[in-house]
Amino acid sequence: MNFGILIFPDVEELDFVGPWEMVGIWSDREKGPDNCFIIAQNKEPVTCSKGLKVLPDVTLDECPELDFLLVPGGRGTRKEVDNPQIIGFIREKAEKAKTVLSVCTGSFLLQRAGLLSGKKATTHWGSLDRLREFEDVEVIEERFTRDGRIWTAAGISAGIDMVLSFIASITDDQVAGRIQLYAEYYPYQKLYGDAHKEEGAPGYIKQRGI
C-alpha cells in the first residue's frame, strides 16, 4: 500500500506534515501503508512557504502507482496550477488511486486536474470565493468534506482532522483512536480574540455559534 504526498515550492508546511504524521503513526503502529513518501518534481530540496527545506523521496517520474495521493496547498499552488508536469502527475496518479485528498488550496490543483467536476469540495476559508468561480464545483464550508473517493480539507491545520477521519473510514474507529492517542490529538477549543467573528470566517465556525 503506497501513500504519496506531493510537494512543490511554497507548499504550506503544516498542510502536509500534519497528515504525514498521522499516516506515519498509522504505518508504524497500526499496519498502515507500507510506504509513505514525499514526491516532488525533482530531487532538489523544496523550500516551503515558511522556509522549511524538505528533501523529497521520489520524483514525479520515479513515483510508483499510488493507493492514496494527498495534495497540500500553500501560495505555491497559484503557480503550480499552470505547471503541466504537476497537473499531469495528479491526473495520471488519480486514475488508479483509491482515494485522492487535498488540504487547503491544494483543492485548486485537484480542480485543474479535472477531479472536482460535479463534486463537493472545500479549501482555505480565504479562498472559498475563488473556488466558487468554478461553477461545476459545489463549495462546502466544512472542516473537510468527502465526495466519493475525493476528500478535501479546509485551511492548513484541517488536514489533520481530515486524515484521521479518512483513516477511520478505511480501518475503524478503534484504529483511528489509537493513532489519536499516540499523537495526543485532543486539541484545545480555545478561541483567541475576535478574528473568528470576521465575516470571512468559515461557515463551520459560524455554525458552532461562536
Added chain:
Amino acid sequence: MNFGILIFPDVEELDFVGPWEMVGIWSDREKGPDNCFIIAQNKEPVTCSKGLKVLPDVTLDECPELDFLLVPGGRGTRKEVDNPQIIGFIREKAEKAKTVLSVCTGSFLLQRAGLLSGKKATTHWGSLDRLREFEDVEVIEERFTRDGRIWTAAGISAGIDMVLSFIASITDDQVAGRIQLYAEYYPYQKLYGDAHKEEGAPGYIKQRGI
C-alpha cells in the same frame, strides 16, 4: 528577534512543524520574529522519526543568540540526552533566551540541561512516569504548562496549542486570534474509539470527563 528550533535524528515531525507553522505565520503576518530557523548538529539532512528529511538552516556552532528556543521530542531524544553537544547547546542558549519551550519528550532534553529543576513540566503521556523519576520535577498532566520562562507541552500535536498560547502571552489575544484564523486552527473534538479511556491516557483528557 530570533526563534530557534533544534532538531536531531528521529525527531518527531509534528512536534516541531506545528510550532514552526504558527511562528511562521506570526513572523509573516503579525510582526513576529525576524528569523525562525531550524538548528541541527551539522548541515546534513536530518531524517525524522517518520522518515521526513529536513535540511537545517544553521548548525549548533553557527547559531546566533536566541530569544526563544524550542526543543521538540521523538524517539531520538533517548539518544540525544547523552549527546554533550546538544545538551551543552541547550544549556548555553537557554542562559540568554527569554523563553525555552519543549514539545513531547523534548522535556527530557531540557531536564538533562538542568532547566527543569524545581519546575512544573509535562511530556508525552506515555513518558510521564519516566519524567516523574526526576524528583525535582513537578510533573503536570496538562496539554501544556508554563513555569516562569519554561514552557513544556504534552505529546506531538500539543505543541500547536502551547505555541499559540505562548504567542498570546507575549503579544495579545487579538494577534493570536488572527494567527489561529489564518491557520484555520479550529480543530474537531471528535474522539475515535475507546483509546482515550485507557488507564495511561493523560490526566487532562480524563478531567474532561470523556
